[in-house]
Amino acid sequence: MKVLFAASEAVPFVKSGGLADVIGSLPRALQEQGVEVRIILPKYEEIPMELRQQMKLVREFGVYVGWRNQYCGLQEMEFEGLHYYFIDNEFYFKRTGIYGYGDDAERFVFFSRAICEAIAYMDFEPDIIHCHDWQTGLVPFILRNHYGHLAQYQPLRTVFTIHNLKYQGHFSQELLQDLLGVGDSYFTAEGLEFYGGGSCMKGALLYSDLITTVSESYAEEIKTAFYGENLDGVLRARANELYGILNGLDNDFYDPMNDHRIAFKFRNSLAKKRQNKTALQQELGLPIGADIPMIGLVSRLVEQKGIDLIEHILDELLQMDIQFVLLGTGEWKYEQMFKDAAARYPDKMSAQIRFQEELAHKIYASSDMFLMPSLFEPCGLGQLIAFRYRSVPIVRETGGLKDTVIPYNEYTGEGTGFGFANYNAHELLFAVKRAVECMNEPEVWPKIIGNIAKCDFSWGQAAKKYKQLYLELLPMEEV
Template sequence: MNVLFVASESVPFIKTGGLADVIGSLPKELNKHGVQARVILPKYGDIPAEWKDRMKLRATCIVWVGWRRQYCGIEEAIVDGVHYYFVDNEYYFKRDGLYGHYDDGERFAFFCRAVLEALPLLGFNPDVLHCHDWHAGMVNVMLKAHYGHLPYYQRIRTVFTIHNLKYQGVFPYEILYDLLGLDDSWFTSDKLEFYGGVSFMKGALAYSDILTTVSETYALEIQTPYFGERLDGLLRARSGSLTGIVNGIDYDVYNPETDPYLIKNYRDAAGKKENKAALQAQLGLPIQEDVPIISVVSRLVQQKGLDLIAHVLDEILSLGVQFVVLGTGDFTYEDLFRNVMHRYPDQVSAQILFNEGLARRIYAGSDMFLMPSQFEPCGIGQLISLRYGTLPIVRETGGLKDTVQPYNKYTGEGNGFSFANYNAHEMLGAIERAVDLYRRKPVWNSLIENANLNDNSWNESARRYTQLYQTL
């Protein structure tokens, strides 16, 4: 079975979020399950030269963007046995940054149609197009609108994965004909129309054969008004075609026994001590083994529950902990953590940047990982923290609920701590329980052993995706 992933980013080439981690690791795992999975991406100007040097031109074609004729080059690179194709057009993609440009609607309309034009030129005939998030949302619409009458395309089936329903790619009505080449019959409430605009996300939800999202709980949540981002009605209507499959992480990359970024590789709780001391030294915090480190590695945005942390941060620090933050985002939160670090220099380190090596050292050197998200489709941070023996404290939403089992003091089961409601003092109660348990080392170490027993690799998820493709 041949499956082509269509996405806007992927490691190791370019990354802004968790989508890139999925696209960089799931195809590799699917190949182990007998699926021939490949990936197609835009060729951004920000892709490092070391990767561009490995790309070879495969084909060229002309792509219609409304009335415009645009050049498209298709380049190819093979990494870890996975074929990656790149859609090349310097006008659209040779810029700083991936998203947020004034003409994103045109850029990704071009990308979606370029993917379909490229298919016969690849020497790889996909049985399934697996598209991800709004940037690839028009692929499955255009497949039906512009290519459905052609024999080559009629056998292709489609899957669309929602990684985050909040970001939908909504653009003015005028792009319908001007960029997508569609007439007004497509601008109805059951097709592309979305509160007066055209929604790439809605188009994908309406025209894909199967819908998936990145955790079972999130699949249920997005069918409700609170999480549904005004698309819950459509998702309820398509609930029979919607499946939740939790993300995994690449266990070859995130492995404390071999991770090259760590001061000392380890496999159990005892091995974390040296990494903790090294982290404290690097961040200028007092080296105190008995003081728990609570860490946050995250985009600093409201979705991640930072309002809850801001509300009770002084109370958290009164518990006698050290608090480490790594990330960038909204100025309000960046300034908050800088200010708290100034007031508590011996307890708080705020690293307002992103550095992959430092992130890994924080995962390894921390005792607890705080992720109190307002909503979280899946979440990668808690999976990495579990892999590194750092116990997560999370809100019970989306993938956090599916992957973190709260500690049960009666049975000893659990791999972390959780709270249900989006409430700062409920979160504080979960942190207090964790800090109290940290001082009871035998119990704490047994929880770390529980975390190490979890399998959050891609193996089970890849098996479920393979079954899903087979149903098509």
């Protein structure tokens, strides 16, 4: 079984968000399951020079973007046991940053068309193309409408993964028609048309053979109007082809036993975790006390992450006997809110308005509790990292948070964290207070940490489920 992953970013080449982590880890886990996987990416200027120098040219060819025939170079390299292809065009990809340009529609239509064209020049005949997020969302549409008549392409099947439905690649109909070289008939309510324009995400949902998203709960949620981002009707129509598969975690990168970024390496030792806490308190200028409950937050400071809930209870939270350590950037109003709170409560709060990987690891390793009160969360990475570093998550029960964090039950002793159901600031505050109370009960907290230690969110579990889905798409003689 051969699968080509098509995505706009991947660790270790280029990263802007969680998608890059998935593309960096899932293919490796699939290879271990016996699936032959290769990955195709844009050749960005942002890719480190030492990696770009290892790429070798496979073929140069033209790619039609509307009526324009654009240069495309197909390059390849092996890296840590995986085979990567890169689509090279300096006009589209030799830029600072990878997204946010006025011609993003043209850049990623070119990339999607180039992927389809490149298949003819690879020494690899994929059975399945697995596309990720809107940047490759039009690959299934292009395959069917521009390449479906060619014998080499007819057996190809497509899988599309929604990593975050909020980001859809919504552009004007005139622009997408020009770039795709198609007529009005494709832009109907049953086609690419979306609120007067066109949607790359909608194209993916309509034309892919199977659709996945990154947790079972999120797969159910996005079929409702509240979470569906105006695509819930399409998702309900394709409910039989929609699957939720929980993302995994790179256990080697997030390993407190081998993490050079933290002060004291540990696995299940609460004593070592307290030593990390006192080291972080010293570094951030907080009062030193191993028994002071520390709540960590590593997040983008935007409404989706529930920051407006924290805003309503922040003063009440900081009047408790706790310390609150925050790392992240985002909306200016939230950055200022946390800076002001840290100035008012210098013994209770440290607001680090930046992002630094090393400090993030220190916060995971030092915090007793980790806060994720998200409005919606397709999968969530923070709670999985918190589990690895034995920090107890406090989450809103939505999406992947609901699927991974089991609320603590004082009667049965089961549970790996604390949750609240409604998007309500006082429910959040109640969950925090309950977590702090449990931390102060010496027989309860080690039990919760013990429950967390039994969790396995490695990529192997996800890879088995993806392999099963791939098998459903292939004729029996190919399996």
